[in-house]
Amino acid sequence: MFESLSTVQRSIVFEKNGRFVVRACPGSGKTYTTAARLAYRIQNWSSPCKGIAVLSFTNVAWKEIQKMLDGRLGITINYPHHLGTLDSFINKYIFLPFGHLIMGCGKRPTLVGEPHGTWSAGKHDYDYDRYFDCTSISVNDETIPTTADLTRFHFKWRNKDGSESGHVARIREAKVKYWGQGYATQADANYFSYKLLEKYPNIARSIAMRFPELVIDEAQDTSEIQMRIIDKLIFNSLENVMLVGDPDQAIFEWNDARPDLFLEKYYLWEENSVILDENRRSSQKICNVTNKLTSRAYPSVAVSESVKDFEHVPVIVCYKQDGIHTILDNFLRLCEKHQVEVNPENVAVIFRSKSIQNLIQEQPERMDDPWAVGNYFVRDLAKGKYLATKGNISEAYRLVERAVFKGLFKRSFCSASDLEAWVSSKGFVRHRKDITSIMAYLPAPTGDINNWVRKAERILRANNISLQMTLKRDCGEYSFEELFKTTTGDSLRFRLGTVHTVKGETFEAVLLVLKEKGAQGSFYRTMLTQGKKTYDDEELRIAYVGMTRPRKLLVLAVPSDQSKAVWEQRLLQ
Numbered sequence: 001m002f003e004s005l006s007t008v009q010r011s012i013v014f015e016k017n018g019r020f021v022v023r024a025c026p027g028s029g030k031t032y033t034t035a036a037r038l039a040y041r042i043q044n045w046s047s048p049c050k051g052i053a054v055l056s057f058t059n060v061a062w063k064e065i066q067k068m069l070d071g072r073l074g075i076t077i078n079y080p081h082h083l084g085t086l087d088s089f090i091n092k093y094i095f096l097p098f099g100h101l102i103m104g105c106g107k108r109p110t111l112v113g114e115p116h117g118t119w120s121a122g123k124h125d126y127d128y129d130r131y132f133d134c135t136s137i138s139v140n141d142e143t144i145p146t147t148a149d150l151t152r153f154h155f156k157w158r159n160k161d162g163s164e165s166g167h168v169a170r171i172r173e174a175k176v177k178y179w180g181q182g183y184a185t186q187a188d189a190n191y192f193s194y195k196l197l198e199k200y201p202n203i204a205r206s207i208a209m210r211f212p213e214l215v216i217d218e219a220q221d222t223s224e225i226q227m228r229i230i231d232k233l234i235f236n237s238l239e240n241v242m243l244v245g246d247p248d249q250a251i252f253e254w255n256d257a258r259p260d261l262f263l264e265k266y267y268l269w270e271e272n273s274v275i276l277d278e279n280r281r282s283s284q285k286i287c288n289v290t291n292k293l294t295s296r297a298y299p300s301v302a303v304s305e306s307v308k309d310f311e312h313v314p315v316i317v318c319y320k321q322d323g324i325h326t327i328l329d330n331f332l333r334l335c336e337k338h339q340v341e342v343n344p345e346n347v348a349v350i351f352r353s354k355s356i357q358n359l360i361q362e363q364p365e366r367m368d369d370p371w372a373v374g375n376y377f378v379r380d381l382a383k384g385k386y387l388a389t390k391g392n393i394s395e396a397y398r399l400v401e402r403a404v405f406k407g408l409f410k411r412s413f414c415s416a417s418d419l420e421a422w423v424s425s426k427g428f429v430r431h432r433k434d435i436t437s438i439m440a441y442l443p444a445p446t447g448d449i450n451n452w453v454r455k456a457e458r459i460l461r462a463n464n465i466s467l468q469m470t471l472k473r474d475c476g477e478y479s480f481e482e483l484f485k486t487t488t489g490d491s492l493r494f495r496l497g498t499v500h501t502v503k504g505e506t507f508e509a510v511l512l513v514l515k516e517k518g519a520q521g522s523f524y525r526t527m528l529t530q531g532k533k534t535y536d537d538e539e540l541r542i543a544y545v546g547m548t549r550p551r552k553l554l555v556l557a558v559p560s561d562q563s564k565a566v567w568e569q570r571l572l573q
């Protein structure tokens with residue numbers, strides 16, 4: 001792992017100390033170099049109860065570091081070191097042990113909402129309790145949405161004159177109510193952790209002593225609150241901080257990624273910082289094209305001997321006229337022509353909007369769903385039965401178990417401790433038997449969901465299990481395939497997923513399918529003609545992350561000739 005390091009990579013692995021930033025382009029070896037540095041530091045580590053905290057933003061990202069260390073050197077990161085997500089670190093060392101000190105709940109808090117579980121409080125469509133999982137508090141103590149999809153709310157956040165709508169105060173009341181009961185979302189946990197470190201600097205000091213070295217991978221995805229938490233640790237004597245990232249790739253689903261704060265740190269620590277700008281993944285042709293979306297003056301230099309001179313120039317195609325399946329067939333043919341074997345490791349078809357997945361898998365696009373507010377356990381029961389018949393028994397059991405708890409006790413959330421108390425009140429063996437029987441009683445997942453729900457309710461009642469299962473009033477017909485199949489792409493010959501799911505990965509060939517607008521509602525065409533770059537807009541960064549995944553072949557598919565012309569003008573001229 002060490003022999004093939006470049007000179008700059010070597011300096012990061014063996015020489016750097018103190019606080020510094022590694023600012024790097026796609027495919028420049030951020031993960032590789034971070035793993036190599038860790039291997040070197042851990043092998044030479046002498047303190048038995050202080051360690052390095054190595055943090056990233058998703059489970060996939062930190063596992064990638066572990067995989068590299070394990071695969072190449074047989075090293076596993078264990079105590080006294082810590083490898084995981086920044087959120088899990090904050091939860092473990094700040095929020096969960098100390099959150100009760102400022103939440104007004106008098107007990108260890110419970111994390112709810114994504115990515116910890118589904119939240120389904122609220123009795124009707126306009127109930128503010130529904131919004132607990134998609135709102136939080138900013139560093140400036142303002143109530144904020146934590147989803148880009150503002151259509152989830154039944155009101156507008158701002159009045160016509162720009163002032164805050166009265167609904168926001170009602171949301172805050174609902175938040176305070178649930179905090180008092182010990183519930184918090186991940187965004188709340190970060191907010192409270194920041195407040196805790198402000199109020200109790202000793203907590204920050206003890207973390208800085210326990211982990212005298214902090215490494216943050218993908219640091220461009222840090223949110224403002226997370227960066228303030230890091231600043232609190234630094235203020236309380238944390239001496240060694242390595243932030244690794246690429247501001248052009250700041251995309252993070254659950255957070256407001258703030259690449260400007262990463263760049264701020266780069267300028268603050270510039271003298272000790274490092275730039276990695278050789279691309280070890282893609283061909284020079286791909287580097288030249290993708291660079292045009294960024295503000296960088298020069299494309300990175302492709303250095304991978306096996307692909308740097310690969311001759312294929314990225315192409316842009318229009319799927320409106322030809323249809324998505326013709327575009328897909330042409331792309332797979334292109335792979336074959338260039339001797340790229342089509343399998344999920346080599347070939348990826350990626351998209352920004354999930355509706356593209358429906359198009360590819362020939363699912364009709366449905367904007368609404370049949371689930372009634374306060375009755376989302378019905379969805380989990382139906383999905384559980386569906387997954388069980390597809391062979392995913394463990395996930396099916398998990399869903400059904402929690403759904404039954406929510407349905408029986410009319411609760412909006414089932415936490416790990418709720419489950420534990422419920423299981424131990426009956427005994428594990430009986431509980432398991434009960435859940436397995438319910439999974440067996442549920443009717444086969446075929447036909448229309450309305451009929452299925454009525455039948456399921458009847459059968460369960462006949463077996464002395466009384467669950468009131470309702471769907472949205474007057475909801476249309478939905479099949480199980482339509483409702484649940486879109487979440488898997490296992491039967492395909494290639495990898496199919498959103499850009500977010502392939503972040504950090506490498507493929508031989510990539511087809512990136514975009515719509516006219518990004519998910520946040522702005523037209524790519526407008527952004528491109530206004531000269532916007534990755535630095536200006538997260539949607540362009542998402543497109544950039546997608547385009548920088550392939551080693552050899554890149555095809556961009558857009559929905560109209562007009563869009564095609566604008567993309568071509570930006571990328572190919």
Ligand SMILES: Nc1ncnc2c1ncn2[C@@H]1O[C@H](COP(=O)(O)OP(=O)(O)OP(=O)(O)O)[C@@H](O)[C@H]1O
Pocket residue numbers: 004005006009024025026027028029030031032033246249280281503504505506548
């Ligand atoms: N010094 C090196 N020796 C051998 N292979 C390397 C080296 N540096 C990087 N690589 C390889 O180059 C490819 C890209 O590296 P890596 O995934 O670490 O880049 P990255 O900067 O994290 O990429 P991105 O930010 O685009 O996800 C990987 O296949 C990695 O194994």
